[in-house]
Amino acid sequence: MRALRPHGGRGRVTGLAIPAGLRAIAPDLWEIGPGFRPGMRVPVHIFASEKLLGEMDDTVFAQAANVATLPGIVGASLCMPDAHWGYGFPIGGVAAMDPDTGVISPGGIGFDINCGMRLVRTNLGWHEVRPRIAELVDALAERVPAGVGSEGFVRLDAASLARVMLGGARWAVEHGFGDERDLERTESGGCFPGADPAQVSERALRRGESQLGTLGSGNHYLEVQILPPDGILDEPLARAFGLDRPGQVAVMFHCGSRGFGHQVATDYLETFLDAMPSRYGLPVIDRELACAPFRSPDGQSYFAAMGCAANMAFANRQVILHRIRGVFADVFGQSPGALGLETVYDVAHNTAKLERHRVDGRERELLVHRKGATRAFPPGHPELPACYRETGQPVIVGGSMETGSYVLAGVAQGAASFFSSAHGSGRTMSRTRARKLVRGEVLRQRMAERGIEVRAASLRGLAEEAGFAYKSVDEVAQATEVAGISRRVARLLPVGNVKG
Amino acid sequence: MKASAVEYEFRDAVTSDLAVELRAPTLEGVFTALADALVAATLEHPEALRTARRRSVELDAPDLERLLLRFANELIFLRDAERLVLRAERVAVHADGVARLSAELVGEPIDRDRHGVGADVKAATAHGLALGRVGEGWRARMTFDV
Numbered sequence: 001m002r003a004l005r006p007h008g009g010r011g012r013v014t015g016l017a018i019p020a021g022l023r024a025i026a027p028d029l030w031e032i033g034p035g036f037r038p039g040m041r042v043p044v045h046i047f048a049s050e051k052l053l054g055e056m057d058d059t060v061f062a063q064a065a066n067v068a069t070l071p072g073i074v075g076a077s078l079c080m081p082d083a084h085w086g087y088g089f090p091i092g093g094v095a096a097m098d099p100d101t102g103v104i105s106p107g108g109i110g111f112d113i114n115c116g117m118r119l120v121r122t123n124l125g126w127h128e129v130r131p132r133i134a135e136l137v138d139a140l141a142e143r144v145p146a147g148v149g150s151e152g153f154v155r156l157d158a159a160s161l162a163r164v165m166l167g168g169a170r171w172a173v174e175h176g177f178g179d180e181r182d183l184e185r186t187e188s189g190g191c192f193p194g195a196d197p198a199q200v201s202e203r204a205l206r207r208g209e210s211q212l213g214t215l216g217s218g219n220h221y222l223e224v225q226i227l228p229p230d231g232i233l234d235e236p237l238a239r240a241f242g243l244d245r246p247g248q249v250a251v252m253f254h255c256g257s258r259g260f261g262h263q264v265a266t267d268y269l270e271t272f273l274d275a276m277p278s279r280y281g282l283p284v285i286d287r288e289l290a291c292a293p294f295r296s297p298d299g300q301s302y303f304a305a306m307g308c309a310a311n312m313a314f315a316n317r318q319v320i321l322h323r324i325r326g327v328f329a330d331v332f333g334q335s336p337g338a339l340g341l342e343t344v345y346d347v348a349h350n351t352a353k354l355e356r357h358r359v360d361g362r363e364r365e366l367l368v369h370r371k372g373a374t375r376a377f378p379p380g381h382p383e384l385p386a387c388y389r390e391t392g393q394p395v396i397v398g399g400s401m402e403t404g405s406y407v408l409a410g411v412a413q414g415a416a417s418f419f420s421s422a423h424g425s426g427r428t429m430s431r432t433r434a435r436k437l438v439r440g441e442v443l444r445q446r447m448a449e450r451g452i453e454v455r456a457a458s459l460r461g462l463a464e465e466a467g468f469a470y471k472s473v474d475e476v477a478q479a480t481e482v483a484g485i486s487r488r489v490a491r492l493l494p495v496g497n498v499k500g
Numbered sequence: 501m502k503a504s505a506v507e508y509e510f511r512d513a514v515t516s517d518l519a520v521e522l523r524a525p526t527l528e529g530v531f532t533a534l535a536d537a538l539v540a541a542t543l544e545h546p547e548a549l550r551t552a553r554r555r556s557v558e559l560d561a562p563d564l565e566r567l568l569l570r571f572a573n574e575l576i577f578l579r580d581a582e583r584l585v586l587r588a589e590r591v592a593v594h595a596d597g598v599a600r601l602s603a604e605l606v607g608e609p610i611d612r613d614r615h616g617v618g619a620d621v622k623a624a625t626a627h628g629l630a631l632g633r634v635g636e637g638w639r640a641r642m643t644f645d646v
Contacts, residue, residue, distance in 0.1 A: 057515060085515050087627050087645065111623045111645045148542055148620035149583055149610035206581040217620035218646045219516075259580035262622040262645075266573050269626070274562070287626035427515040431646070458617045460544055500620060 019061045022046075022053075028081075028483035029416075032061060039069040039285075045076040047417060047483040052081050055428055055471055059085040060092075066286055067095050071293070072102015074359060074366060078417055080373045081479035082397075082426030082471065087111070088288035091372035094420045097294060099354060099367045103282070104299045105291035106272065106306075108369030110350035111265040112216075113306055114313030115256030116187075117347055117374075117396035117423070119407065120321060121242040123340030124249040124332070126226045126495070132331055136224065137453040137496040139327045144222055144320055145214045146500035147457025152213030154319050161209055162197045168311030169346070172318035178343075182318060184385045186346040187375060190314040192353070195307030201267050204305075208260025208312060213319045215255045217461055217500030219424075221401060222253040222324070224453075224496035233488040237409050240391045241344050243490045250492055251324055251341075252405055254398050255316060256350065261309035268302040294367055303352070310351055317346055344407070345394035349374045349423035357418055368418050376410035376421040376486045395486050397477060399425045401454070402447060402467030404493045406477040413484035421486040425473035431464040438463050447497075456499040465499065506530075508537035514643055518619065519628065522640040527564070528591040530631065530638045531571055531601065535588040538575050539607070541644060542585055544616025552608035553584055560600045565631045567599040568640060572624030575605075579621075583609045619646040 025031045028049050034040035044064040046053060060083050067089055068077035074096045083092030088107025095108055129136065145152060154177075156164060164171045169183055169190025183190050215222060229246040232238045243250065257264075272290035275298050276282040284290065292298040321343065325336035332339060352369045359366070368375075377384055377393040384393055392410035399405045403425070410419055440459025443466055447454050456462040480486045506529040513519035518541055522533040540546045557574055561567035578584050586607035594600045610617065622645040631640040 087625050087643075091516065111625075147612075147617045148579070149612065149617060151583075203577055203581070207577060211580070217617075218622075259622075263577065263580075266623050270566075270570075273566075273626075287629065430512040430515050431518060432510045433512050457612075458544065458619070460618050 028479050032065060034068065037065045040065055042068050042073050042076050044068055044079065046079040046083065047479065047485055048079070048081045049475055049479045049482065052471060052475055052479055056083055057085045060090045063088065063090040064093060066289055067093060067108070069285065070095065070097070070103050070105065070291060072098040074098055078420065080420065080422045081476045081483070082422045082424050084426045086371060088286055089369070089371045092422065092426060093371045094373045094418060095369045096357065096366040096418045097369070099294045099365055102294055102367060103291035104294045104303055104352055104367060105289060105369065106265045106269050106302065107288045107290065108371050109265070109306060109352050110371045111262045112256035112350055113261035113264060113309035114348045115350040116313060116317065117252065117254050117349065117398055118317045118321060119344040119394070119396050120251040120324065121340060121342055121344050122249045122251070122328070125245065126247040126249060129249045133224070133453050133496050136327070136331050137455055137498060139331055140222055140324065141455035141498045143323050143327055144498060146498055147217050150214050151210045153323065154212040156209050156212055158205065161205060164212065164315045165195050165197045165200065165308035165311055167191060168314035169318040172315045177319045177322035182321065182343045184387065185343040186314060187348050190318060190346065192307040192310045194304055195311050196304035197308055199301045199305040200264060200308050204260050204263035204267065207263045208258065211258040211260065212316055213323065214258055215253070215320070215498070215500050216258055217458060219465060220255045220500050222498040223251065223401065223494050225250045225252055225405065225492040226495050227490060228493050231491040231493070233490055237391050237489045241394055241407060241489060242342060243344070243407065252396065252398060252492065253317065253320060255320070257309040257313035258316065260312050264305045264309045268305065271298060306352065310348065314346070345396060347374055347394070347396055358415060366418065370420055372423050373420045374423045376408070376414050376419050378410045378412040378414055378419060395421045397422050397424060397473065399473030400467040400470040401465055401494055401497045401499070402452065403473055404491055406473060406488060407490045407492070408477060408480060408486040409489050411484065411487050414486060417485045421480050422476050425470040425476050427469055428471050429469040434466050434469040435460060435463045437468070438466050452494050453496040454499065458500065462499055506533045506536070508533045508540065513628070517646050518644040520642055520644065522642070523637060525637050527593050527638050530640045531568065531591045531593065531603065532588045534568060534572055534640070534642065535575060535586065535605070538572065538621065539585055539587055541619045541621055542579065544618050548614050549585060549587065550608050551606040553606070555584065555586060555605045556603070557605060558602045560598050562598065564595055564599045565629050567593070567601055568631050568642065569624055569626055569629060571601060572642060576621055576623065585610055621646055
C-alpha cells in the first residue's frame, strides 16, 4: 500500500483536486477510508488509473462517501473508472445492500431506469457498407424516432402497456419484434421479475404510452460501427461474441425507459423524501439520495415500479432492434437473417437487482445498485446463457460518438466490484461549455470529413456530445482490466451515428 | 441587489446535465423564469413558441423549493403526456405552512421544423436546489437531468 499524498489538505494527482487520505490498495484500485466523513459505514473503493482518478470531479468522492453512510451497505461504496458527478450517487457508482437491513435508493439507479446498451453484429463488411453508409444512416434516422417530442412506432393501450411492464423484451418478441435468441442474449432474459403495474402512477403511464420505440436525446444514440484491423483484443472471446473479422460492421445503441421510467423515479424520490424522516427516522443528507428500507412497503413499491420501468426499457431496445433489422434488410436487399443481424448482448447500466454474491467467504443475497455501471458476470456464472457460460458476460462500454466503444467480458476477479464494470467514458466537461467550444454544424462537418456520418435531431445536442467533452474510453477500458473487474475483448469505431 | 427582470442563465456547474440560475424581482417571477428556462432547454428557437394552447395547473408542496421542483416536473410531464411546450403567463404562489401554486400556462405542441429541438429533459432534480431572497429580488438554482 502507498499513500497518494503524505501531506494534509487536498492533494492533486494530475491537476484536479482529490481527497487527502486517498490511497492505492491495488493496481488501479484506490480507497477512501471511513474517516473521510462522519457516518460512513464502509470505505469507498475507486477502480481507476491515476490519470482517470485525477480527471474525476471532486463531487464523485463526496457522493461516494455519502453512499457509504446508507444503512445496510456491504463491503464498500464503489466507483467505476468512468465515474463522474451524478444525482445522489455518482454515475459509475455501485452499492450492495443487505436486503433485510438496507435501503433502496432511486438515486442509486438513476432517472433513466434501465438505461442500457445493445450490441448487434452483422455479416457485412465495411467494403459492402461504405458505398451506402449515407443512405443507411438516413434510413436509420428516419425510422428510429429520436429527440424530444418524438413518438414511438408501437402504439400501446392501457392493457398492452401493462403487459409490456410485466413482460419486457419477451412481450416484444411475442408480438413479432425479434426472436428467442435475442432474449437469451439479453440481461435477465429481457425481463425483471417482481414488476407490478399497480405501483406505477397514472402520470408515468401517460408519459410512456407513446414512447415505445424511441431513442431519446442527450447521450443516447444509435451507431453503426466497424471492427478495425487492430480492434480484436482477445481473439477467442471476440469470436465467441460473433466479432471475428476486421472490417466487420456492427450496430450499437444506447437508450432506456424514456419518460415512463423518468416519471417512476421522480414519483418515488418525492415519496421517499417525505417518508424518510417521518416514517423511517432516516436523515436526508442529500435530497437526491432519498431512500427507504428495502423491506418496507415504500421500498417494495419502488422496487416493483422500477421493475416495470426496467421491462419497458428492455422492450424499447427490442423494438428498436426490429426497426434496425428492417432498415438493413431494405438497404441491402437481404433478410436480417442472411445479413447476420444478431444480438451480441443487451445489458442494463441503471438498475438495482437482487443477486447472490460471496462476502467474507459466505454466499448471501444482496441488493446491488448499479448506476452508470454494468453488470459483468464471470465465466461459469449460473445466470449466464449457455453461449456465454464459458466466456463470461459481454460488457458494452459506449465511448463518445467520435472515439469508439469497447466490448469487455466479465472475469472471476470481478467479485471485488460485485461483478460490475464501466459503462461509458464519462464526461469531463459541462454541456454548456462544450456548446461554447464547438457549433453542432461544424462538428457534424468535421465528423463527416473523418468518415463518420451523423444525423442529429438537435445540432445543439450534437455539440454537447463532442468527443472532447469525454474521458478517454481507451483509458477506461484498460483500467477495468488492470483493476481486474473485466477484460478487453474488442474495440469498435463509429462510422455512422443517429442522435436525438 | 434588485433583479430588474425575469431571467434565467444556464451555468457550467455540472458535467452531465443542465444547471440553471433563475432571477426575478418577485417570487412568482422565479417560477416564470423556470418555465422560460425549460422552453429554452427544449427548443432550439424558443422565441418561435406561439400561444396556441392553454393549461391551468394547481400544485402544492411542503415548502417553496419543493414547489419549484414540482412545477418543473409538471411542465416536463405535460411535454411528454400532451407534447406541449408551455410558458407561464400568470403565476400565483402562497406559502402558509404549505406552499401552493396556481398558474396559467400557454404554448403549443412541439413543431420540429419551426421550433427546432434541443434537450429532452428527463427530470428536474433536487440537486443543488435553492430558492430565496437576494437583496430585493429572488433567486433560485435548479439542475435538469438530460
